[in-house]
Amino acid sequence: MKKSFTLILAFLFIGFLSLNAQASLEGSVMDKDQGTPLDFAYVKLYQGTSMITGTQTDFDGNFLITNIDPGTYDIEASYLGYTSEKKTGVVLKAGKVLRLKFELSPEGVVLDKVVITEYKAPLIDIDNTTTGGTVTAEKIQNLPTKEVSAIAATTAGVSSVDGGSVTIRGGRTNATAYYVDGIRVIGLVPQSEIEQMQVITGGLEAKYGDATGGLISITTKGPSQKFSGGAEVETSQYLDPYGYNLASAYL
CATH class of the missing domain: 2.60.40.10 (Immunoglobulins)
Structure with missing residues (x-):
């Protein structure tokens, strides 16, 4: 022990x-x-x-x-x-x-020189198999017309009478498909909400299904943290024999 x-x-x-x-x-x-x-x-x-x-x-x-x-x-x-x-x-x-x-001690970081060059879209996009055109919000703002169908008609091969139904390459009006943010729709959105409009007149991709004519694809501006609105009035009264008047407002 x-x-x-x-x-x-x-x-x-x-x-x-x-x-x-x-x-x-x-x-x-x-x-x-x-x-x-x-x-x-x-x-x-x-x-x-x-x-x-x-x-x-x-x-x-x-x-x-x-x-x-x-x-x-x-x-x-x-x-x-x-x-x-x-x-x-x-x-x-x-x-x-x-x-x-x-x-x-804090260490200073020396950054390499950055060269900024302006991007220029190529005249021919070799990866693009479709035909048509794209209209941005900036271009829409400067156009004399505000109707969505009339804006689409600024693309070659697209026609619209008095802002009515769109005809692409002489096809039927009901052969034109409309998409908003990737979803197929019947009605359209106000032009003030359009960020970009793509009009496809030929070479439709398989993802668009049974669209036999052309296609109009709209991308909206999306939500914003700021509340905004505007109003616009256009007239040709007393300036020409047509008496064209247009008034629009949006929030």
Whole structure:
């Protein structure tokens, strides 16, 4: 019984010596210019080119590494957007806690020169197998007509009488398919909501199904965080014998 108690004390004593034989490292990583802590900065311990251990700082820029074998280390602190700092030849002693302070400076990033050139649409799009045209919102705003069918009629091969039904390449009016944001529809949207209108007069893709004539595909402007509206009035009264009048408003 006495021998067993002696062995237990011996093991406890050896464990205590082993625990005290380890070193600890603590410290902080700060912004050198502002004096503010850098949270989640990396702190790494090296011996030669091999990294032995490491950690990250907390929200206050502090770090703690325990159970380090005594010896000489190179200790590096790094943070994204800052220059790294390395302290070399740091001696960690058994049973001792060494405190270090790192102060990192913001690192300026030199960007490569950026050349800005204006994009020009090619005269011939070799990847396009369809024929027709595309009208943007800017072009629609500058057109004298505001009817969707009349806007479509500005494309070669498309005709519309007085803003009525659209005929593409002499086909029937009911052979023209209409799509709004990729969904086939019967009615159309106000011209003020059109971001882009694509008129396809030939070479329809298989995804458009049974469209036997042409196709008018409209992309709307989509939702906006700003509330806006407008009104427009056009007239040729007293200017020509037709007496054309147009009034439109939108929200």
